[in-house]
Amino acid sequence: MCLKTLQIFGLLAVLGWGTAWADDGELVERVAVRNRLFEVAQRWELGLHAGAPLLTFLTDTYNFNLSVAYNPTEWLGIELRGGYALSFNNATAANAAAEFYPRVVERLDELPDTWRMGFNGLLGVRFQPIYGKLSLVADVPVHFQLYLWAGGGLASLGRTSPTLCLAPKTSAGDPAQCVVTDATGTQVRWEHYLSEQRLAPVVSLAVGLRLFIAQHHAVSLEVRSWSYTDSFYVNVLRGEVSPSSPTRGGQLAPNRCFPELGGPKTGDLAEPTACFTTLGQVELGYVVLF
Amino acid sequence: MAEPSGPPQRSADQASTPATRLVSGAPLADPNVAVHTVEAKADPDQGALEVVLFPLVVQLNGKFTQHLGTMGALVWHLHENFALQITGGGNWSAAESSFNDHLANQAWVQPQAATSLLWTWGVMGGVEVAPVYGKFALLEDTLVHFELVLSGAAGVGGTSHQLKPVTRRIDETLSAASFGDTGTRFLGSLGAGLRIRLGRSFALRLEVRDVVYTARVSSVNGCSGADLSAMDAQLEAGNDPASTPVSASCQRSLFTGKTGAGDPRSTDINFALNLVNGDHGVPSSDVLNNVGLYLGASFVF
Numbered sequence: 306m307c308l309k310t311l312q313i314f315g316l317l318a319v320l321g322w323g324t325a326w327a328d329d330g331e332l333v334e335r336v337a338v339r340n341r342l343f344e345v346a347q348r349w350e351l352g353l354h355a356g357a358p359l360l361t362f363l364t365d366t367y368n369f370n371l372s373v374a375y376n377p378t379e380w381l382g383i384e385l386r387g388g389y390a391l392s393f394n395n396a397t398a399a400n401a402a403a404e405f406y407p408r409v410v411e412r413l414d415e416l417p418d419t420w421r422m423g424f425n426g427l428l429g430v431r432f433q434p435i436y437g438k439l440s441l442v443a444d445v446p447v448h449f450q451l452y453l454w455a456g457g458g459l460a461s462l463g464r465t466s467p468t469l470c471l472a473p474k475t476s477a478g479d480p481a482q483c484v485v486t487d488a489t490g491t492q493v494r495w496e497h498y499l500s501e502q503r504l505a506p507v508v509s510l511a512v513g514l515r516l517f518i519a520q521h522h523a524v525s526l527e528v529r530s531w532s533y534t535d536s537f538y539v540n541v542l543r544g545e546v547s548p549s550s551p552t553r554g555g556q557l558a559p560n561r562c563f564p565e566l567g568g569p570k571t572g573d574l575a576e577p578t579a580c581f582t583t584l585g586q587v588e589l590g591y592v593v594l595f
Numbered sequence: 596m597a598e599p600s601g602p603p604q605r606s607a608d609q610a611s612t613p614a615t616r617l618v619s620g621a622p623l624a625d626p627n628v629a630v631h632t633v634e635a636k637a638d639p640d641q642g643a644l645e646v647v648l649f650p651l652v653v654q655l656n657g658k659f660t661q662h663l664g665t666m667g668a669l670v671w672h673l674h675e676n677f678a679l680q681i682t683g684g685g686n687w688s689a690a691e692s693s694f695n696d697h698l699a700n701q702a703w704v705q706p707q708a709a710t711s712l713l714w715t716w717g718v719m720g721g722v723e724v725a726p727v728y729g730k731f732a733l734l735e736d737t738l739v740h741f742e743l744v745l746s747g748a749a750g751v752g753g754t755s756h757q758l759k760p761v762t763r764r765i766d767e768t769l770s771a772a773s774f775g776d777t778g779t780r781f782l783g784s785l786g787a788g789l790r791i792r793l794g795r796s797f798a799l800r801l802e803v804r805d806v807v808y809t810a811r812v813s814s815v816n817g818c819s820g821a822d823l824s825a826m827d828a829q830l831e832a833g834n835d836p837a838s839t840p841v842s843a844s845c846q847r848s849l850f851t852g853k854t855g856a857g858d859p860r861s862t863d864i865n866f867a868l869n870l871v872n873g874d875h876g877v878p879s880s881d882v883l884n885n886v887g888l889y890l891g892a893s894f895v896f
Contacts, residue, residue, distance in 0.1 A: 360656055362694050401702040414701045437731020439743070451731070468702055577701065 341436055343448050343517040345382070349595045350374040354386070356529060356586035363401070363467060364421045366392040366584050368531075372592075374431065382431035384456070392421035394495065398467040402493045405468050406484040411544065412554070415537040418582045419464045420505075422531060427509050429456020447516055454511035460533060462505050469499040469541060471548050499551045505533045515592065525590035534560070535579045638740070638795045640678075640725075640895070645670040647800055649684070649891035655803070656886040659695045659711045663688040666889060670723060678723040682748060682784070685716035690772070691757050699760075707879035708870040709810035713755045713774070714885050717782050717806065721748025725790065739791060744802065746786040754780055756812060758866040770858050775815035775849070775867050780808045788889065795895070802889040811880040815867035818845035820878075823868040826850055830861055 352372040358365055370388035377383070394402075401416065433452035470483035483497045513527025541555030558579040647668040654662040666684030673679060691711055699705045727743035759773040788802025813819065818826070822845040826836035837851040850864050873879040 360658060362658065401698060401704050404704040405702045408703050410703075416697055416701045435731045435733055437729055437739075437741075439727050439729025439741075447729075449731075577697070 341379070341448075343520065343523075344379060345376040345433075345450070345594060346379045348376050350376070350382075350384075350592050351595070352386075352525070352590050352592040354388075354525070354588050354590035356390075356588035359528065359585035359587050361395055361397070363394060363398040363416060363419055364392055365395045366390050366422055366586070368422070368425070368586060368588070370425075372590075374592075376433075379436070380432065380434045382433060382452075383429075384431055384454070385426075385428050387424075387426035387458075389424050390422040390460075392423070392463075394419070394421075394465055394467060399493045402467040402470075402498070403484050403491050406470060406481070411542070413468060413541045413543040414539040414558075414577045415466050415469055415499075415541070417535055417537055417558070417577065417579060419466060419537065420462045420503075420533065420535060420582055421464060422507075422533075422584065423461040423463055425458065425460035425507060425531070427456045427458035427507065429454050429458075429509065433515075449517065450515040452513050452515065454509070454513065454527070454529070457506060457508045459504060460507040460531070461502065462533060463502045464500065465495050466499040466537070469538065469543075469546065469551065470497055471499060471546055471551055472497045473543055473546060499538075499546075508532045511588075513588075521594050523592045523594065525588075525592055527588045527590070529586045529588050531584040531586065532581045535582045536560070537577075537579060539577050638792050638895075639675060640672040641675045643672045644896045645672065645678075645798070645893045646896075647891050647893040649800070649889045651890050652684070652686070652887045653890075654885055654887050656884065657692050659692055659706045660713055660885075661688070661690055661692045662686040662714060662885060662887070664887075666891075668891075668893075670893070676725045678725075679720075680723050680746065680748065681718070681720045682750075683716075683718040686714055689713035689715055689755065696760075707881065708756060708812045708873060709879040709881035710883070711756065712777060712810040712812065712881070712883060713757070714806065714808065714883075715753040715755050717750060717752030719748035719750030719752075719782055719784050719806075721746060721750075721784065741792065742790045744786075744788055744790050744800075746784070746802070746804070748784040748786075750782050750784075751779055752782045752806075752808065754778060754808070754810065756815070756870055758815070758863040758870070764858075771856065773854075773860075773863050773866075775863065775870075776817070776846075777812050777815055777870075778817075780810070783807045786889075790893075798893045798895060800889065800891045800893055802891075804887055804889055806885045806887065808883055808885075809880070810883050811878055812870050812873070813878045814844070815870060816846040816849045818842070818847070818850070818867065820868065820871040822847075823864055823871060826861075826864050827868050830864055836861055836864060 350373070352374065354370040354372060356368040368388060368390040370386045372384050372386035374382050374384035398419070431452050431454045433450045435451035436448070437451070438446045438448050472482040483494055485492050485494060509529060509531050511527045511529035513525055515523045515525045517523045537558050538552045538555040539558045542553050545553045558577045560579045647670060649666040649668070652664040652666050654660070664684055664686035666682055668680055668682040670678045670680040690713070695705065695711060723744055723746040725742040725744045730738055730740045732738055754777045755774045756777050757772055758775045761772050762770045764770050784804050784806045786802050786804030788800060791799045793799060815823065819842060822841040825841060826839045826847070829836045829839045835851065837847065839847065841847050850860050853859055871878055
């Protein structure tokens with residue numbers, strides 16, 4: 306999972322990469338983007354943002370945030386944002402649960418990256434050094450700002466394990482409570498799986514584009530990551546778990562980040578380790594500037 | 596008394612003040628003047644030939660696979676906003692993802708063979724259009740010109756699939772994963788990105804391209820299901836599969852003998868047979884999208 310974290314951070318870094326090559330330019334060139342039609346310095350902002358997942362693994366997350374920001378200068382903004390993320394185990398998780406349930410396994414290692422985000426709040430800094438204009442086909446100039454965002458905060462996290470069923474079917478006589486197959490198909494009864502909640506610190510990075518549509522209105526489009534620590538259980542005695550002893554015999558996976566770096570990829574020989582879970586989101590926003 | 600003809604005369608003080616320098620064209624005090632803000636392209640492209648190197652191409656949608664590669668492109672700008680292009684290169688790292696490993700090892704599930712097909716090389720030809728041209732200021736002093744480029748192309752490429760995962764030998768050392776060639780496929784590509792000009796001859800490119808290809812694993816290393824079944828039967832009978840009669844396209848030598856590390860290649864036969872047979876003897880099929888981030892630099896002739 307850490308490679309995925311790097312992948313998303315790499316994308317953010319690359320997309321936000323500034324191109325600081327000077328061009329002597331004519332006076333007309335300099336004036337073209339220095340006389341800004343839309344100035345944000347010393348202005349407050351109120352925004353509404355909706356994010357959808359860029360790439361999903363076991364969970365899907367749709368995040369909705371309200372934001373308040375202040376721009377001390379043209380190139381710097383401070384933003385407070387908070388909201389709620391609708392998140393759930395997706396079809397891949399359900400498929401894994403349905404396939405794994407009938408297996409005869411004495412000890413069980415859970416899957417990583419199953420924590421989902423709920424309520425969240427962030428305080429961050431927006432570095433917005435790039436102001437530009439582009440010419441669309443009809444010669445309509447569009448003014449934009451390109452920015453990098455970094456910040457942190459807190460989020461309520463929850464998870465439902467796709468493999469740790471608390472009503473295991475260990476013999477033919479046990480009723481199949483976790484995965485039921487009937488005339489309507491196969492259904493995973495998530496209420497019978499291990500479920501946990503916690504509050505955790507979150508780090509968020511983003512790169513984005515703001516298109517000004519009027520003096521007081523802008524539309525934003527950004528790619529944003531949300532990262533928090535992962536945790537899950539390994540070596541659980543599958544046949545002995547119950548709602549009162551959901552992780553019997555097991556322990557938390559060791560928290561070692563970046564095992565992929567510096568060593569051979571060992572595939573199924575690697576001991577499961579917990580690291581960070583990173584959600585990549587593409588986010589659309591509407592901002593009112595005062 | 597008649598007004599004097601000709602342009603108004605400026606005093607010597609006015610002429611020496613930078614704020615009063617004249618530039619041709621529209622009133623620059625208006626920041627929304629379209630003509631001078633974005634239409635004056637500093638470095639025209641028409642007729643130019645551009646050689647592009649993408650030293651690093653990273654797969655962005657690596658759910659079941661992870662690809663890293665290097666690509667190159669030749670772009671001939673027929674018009675200021677239209678060009679022909681040829682792109683080619685390979686993925687020097689193409690493997691199943693860690694997510695795939697977790698699914699296989701912790702949940703005992705894995706995607707069907709076609710879904711985890713790996714893309715190894717490709718050559719595509721197509722067009723590129725640049726409908727949007729712009730410039731931006733970095734802080735207050737640096738001006739950068741850029742174009743939004745859209746591309747479409749079609750071509751062919753090679754594919755492979757992991758056969759044997761990493762395993763541990765009796766002496767506790769690790770045996771590397773093995774891969775089998777699963778044939779050539781038609782490729783299609785759509786892309787969008789930025790082309791940032793650094794003067795007359797150089798540009799930086801940052802593009803996202805989606806390479807689409809169909810996947811149906813019906814042979815491995817040229818060997819069909821019948822070939823693999825025959826070799827598997829020989830192996831089961833305790834014979835050397837090297838003597839098994841196979842079709843002309845089957846590269847039997849890739850399933851016989853030993854690897855450089857001393858591992859028997861015959862262990863791949865059963866893995867390959869399972870790939871080709873799929874579920875209930877029907878090879879799996881899928882349409883795959885490999886969305887990659889292309890980072891590169893180019894020289895414009």
